[in-house]
Amino acid sequence: xxxxxxxxxxSTLHAVPGVTLGIASxxxxxPGRKDVLVMKLADGAxxxxxxxxxxxxAAPVQLCREHLAAAQPRALVVNTGxxxxxxxxxxxxxxxxxxxxxxxxxxxxxxxxxxFSTGVILEPLPVDKIVAALPAAVAxxxxxxxxxxxxxxxxxxxxxKAASRQVAIGGATVTVTGIAKGAGMIHPNMATMLGYxxxxxxxxxxxxxxxxxxxxxxxFNCITIDGDTSTNDSFMLVASGQTGxxxxxxxxxxxxxxxxxxTAVAQxxxxxxxxDGEGATKFMTVQVEGGRDESECKAVxxxxxxxxxxxTAFFASDPNxxxxxxxxxxxxxxxxxxxxxxxxxxxxxxxxxGGRNPAYREEDGQRVMAKAEILIRVLLNxxxxxxxxxxxxxxxxxxxxxxxxxx
Numbered sequence: 568x569x570x571x572x573x574x575x576x577x578s579t580l581h582a583v584p585g586v587t588l589g590i591a592s593x594x595x596x597x598p599g600r601k602d603v604l605v606m607k608l609a610d611g612a613x614x615x616x617x618x619x620x621x622x623x624x625a626a627p628v629q630l631c632r633e634h635l636a637a638a639q640p641r642a643l644v645v646n647t648g649x650x651x652x653x654x655x656x657x658x659x660x661x662x663x664x665x666x667x668x669x670x671x672x673x674x675x676x677x678x679x680x681x682x683f684s685t686g687v688i689l690e691p692l693p694v695d696k697i698v699a700a701l702p703a704a705v706a707x708x709x710x711x712x713x714x715x716x717x718x719x720x721x722x723x724x725x726x727x728k729a730a731s732r733q734v735a736i737g738g739a740t741v742t743v744t745g746i747a748k749g750a751g752m753i754h755p756n757m758a759t760m761l762g763y764x765x766x767x768x769x770x771x772x773x774x775x776x777x778x779x780x781x782x783x784x785x786x787f788n789c790i791t792i793d794g795d796t797s798t799n800d801s802f803m804l805v806a807s808g809q810t811g812x813x814x815x816x817x818x819x820x821x822x823x824x825x826x827x828x829x830t831a832v833a834q835x836x837x838x839x840x841x842x843d844g845e846g847a848t849k850f851m852t853v854q855v856e857g858g859r860d861e862s863e864c865k866a867v868x869x870x871x872x873x874x875x876x877x878x879t880a881f882f883a884s885d886p887n888x889x890x891x892x893x894x895x896x897x898x899x900x901x902x903x904x905x906x907x908x909x910x911x912x913x914x915x916x917x918x919x920x921g922g923r924n925p926a927y928r929e930e931d932g933q934r935v936m937a938k939a940e941i942l943i944r945v946l947l948n949x950x951x952x953x954x955x956x957x958x959x960x961x962x963x964x965x966x967x968x969x970x971x972x973x974x
Contacts, residue, residue, distance in 0.1 A: 570850040570939050570959065572842040575714055575729040581742045582710035584767040585609035585807025589707035590719045593700035595648030595693055596686065603697060604719045605669065605704040606643040606763065612807045614640040614681065615776040617783045619800035626651045626658030626692075627682040628801060630666070638678035643803065644669050644701070645720050645761065647748070651684040651692040661692040668698040672705050683801055685722055685748060685761055717746040720761055724748055726843050730835040734828040736821045739811035741768045743828045747787075747836040749843075760787060760840055764832055765805040768825050769813040777817065778826045779804040786833035789865075790957045791872040792844040804829060841957045846964030849881045852957055853943045859950035863900050867945055868956030870898035878961035881941065886932025888917050895945060904949065911944035912936070 589605045596602065608614070614635060618628050634640070644665060651658045666680035673680075684692065717727035731744040749760030770778070783802050814821050842850050853871050858864035871877055874894045880887040891910060895903075906921035913935045916924045935941060 569726050569839075569843040570847055572726050572839055574726050575717060577711070577714035580711075580713040580729050580731045581733055581744050582713070583742050583744050583765040583805075583807060584710070584809040585612060586765045586767075586805060587708040587710050588712040588716045589704040589709070590712060590715050591700040591704035591707065593646065593648075593693070593696040595646060595696055597648075600648075601715070601719045602647045603700045603704050604643075604645040604716050605701065605708065606645075606716070606765075606805075607673065607705075607708050608641055608643075608805060609807050609809060610641075612640065612805060613770060613772050613775050614643075614803060614805050615772065615779045616801060616803040617779055618802075621800070623653060625684060625688075626654055627662045627684045630659055630662045631681045631683065631801065634666070634678045634681055638676050640681055640805075641675040641679035642669060642673055643681045643683065643763065643805075645683040645685075645763075646692075646697050647684075647720055647722055648686040649684060649690055649692050650686045650688045653689040654691060658692060661694045664694045665692075665697050665701075669701050669705075672701055681803070683761055685720065713744055713746060717748075720746065720748040722748060723845055724843055726839070728836050728839040728843070730832045730839075732828045732832055734824050736768060736814070736824050737812045741766060741810055741825065741828075743825070743832050745832045745836055747840060749840040760800060760802070762787060762802040762833065762836055763805070764803070764829055764836075765807065766825065766829065767807050767810040769808040769811060770806040770825065771813065771815050774814060774817055774822060775804060775806050778822075778829050781826055782830040782833040785830050786837040787840075789868075789955060790837050790841050791869055792841060792847075792959055802833070838957055841959050844959035844965075846962040846967070847959035848939070848962050849960040850940045850957070851881060851943055851959060852941070852955060853945070854953065854955050855945045855947065856953040857947040857950055858952045858954070860952050861954050863898075864947070864952055864954035865956065866900065867895055867898045867947070868954055870894040871943060871945070872956045872958030875961055878958070881936060882960035882962045884933065884936040886912070886929060886936050888912065888932060891943065891945075892918060900947075903947070907948040909946040909948065911942075911946075913938075913942050913944075
């Protein structure tokens with residue numbers, strides 16, 4: 568079961584003017600499962616994105632990058648059940664065939680279609696099934712289908728993930744709504760998931776790209792479940808351009824308001840991924856303070872968050888907290904003075920001055936670790952910078968889920 572995470576209430580997800588969504592069943596992995604999503608965009612909409620840095624990136628990622636640079640996007644198409652990764656030139660041809668089919672249905676150039684896939688790696692994309700489902704997805708296009716769209720892109724997720732905000736910009740009410748999927752193969756280097764956020768604001772393309780990077784760095788690039796970076800990561804930001812005045816100034820209040828709203832939605836989605844981590848029973852916030860720069864703070868946070876020994880201890884509610892110190896020690900800060908470091912578990916000071924806090928008691932650690940949500944706070948005491956990483960524990964179910972993934 569996910570950690571304090573419920574399925575989104577469709578009534579809380581605001582429609583985004585200029586964006587419609589249609590869902591259909593192609594039966595890619597299971598008959599009858601809704602596994603194809605089409606997101607149609609109004610004329611003039613702009614799209615920006617960040618993608619996986621995995622060198623074995625999937626065919627749709629390669630094609631999406633090319634199409635994004637070549638034409639004004641008119642639609643996004645997503646399939647689950649098959650990643651179309653590790654498929655070589657044939658995989659690119661299959662991804663292009665899906666784009667061509669949707670372009671024909673929408674009377675759009677082939678380069679105006681952005682493809683995305685998620686699922687099993689190293690298997691051919693079932694193009695015929697996806698193409699056959701596209702007419703139904705197009706026929707179902709509607710502005711209020713966000714909750715159903717969140718369900719359609721799930722893989723091992725147990726709960727759909729969606730979030731929405733509205734913010735006043737230049738005297739107009741602007742909407743920001745998004746969906747994401749992910750539960751395993753989650754580790755920054757983009758961050759391992761598919762995420763789509765849309766707004767009806769009018770935003771210049773360079774500013775839109777700046778917003779999506781800012782949001783990713785503070786959300787999807789701050790989570791880790793298992794230390795594995797996927798081949799298919801994509802986080803896309805759509806600006807349909809239907810509401811308000813154009814945002815042209817990166818220093819203006821309107822830009823900052825929109826950037827912060829997009830970041831808030833992205834953070835909610837990113838945390839939902841961790842809460843739904845495969846087999847997760849604990850949600851942990853790793854807060855690293857007093858670093859010289861953000862990179863070393865994040866390095867410590869990731870070292871703790873991806874450590875199997877730390878994660879299994881939290882699953883067992885066992886305050887074997889020396890494992891956290893060991894992770895800090897191998898995080899790669901060569902000149903770290905451990906005698907200056909403080910480690911807290913929620914409000915409990917566990918370690919200080921290079922060793923165990925003399926006042927620390929085992930029962931205090933057990934009290935905190937029995938919680939479903941836990942704060943791990945590390946004070947490096949060598950600077951003024953801080954960073955936060957969100958992670959979860961490792962349970963027996965993580966192994967079961969990944970051992971049975973293809974069956």
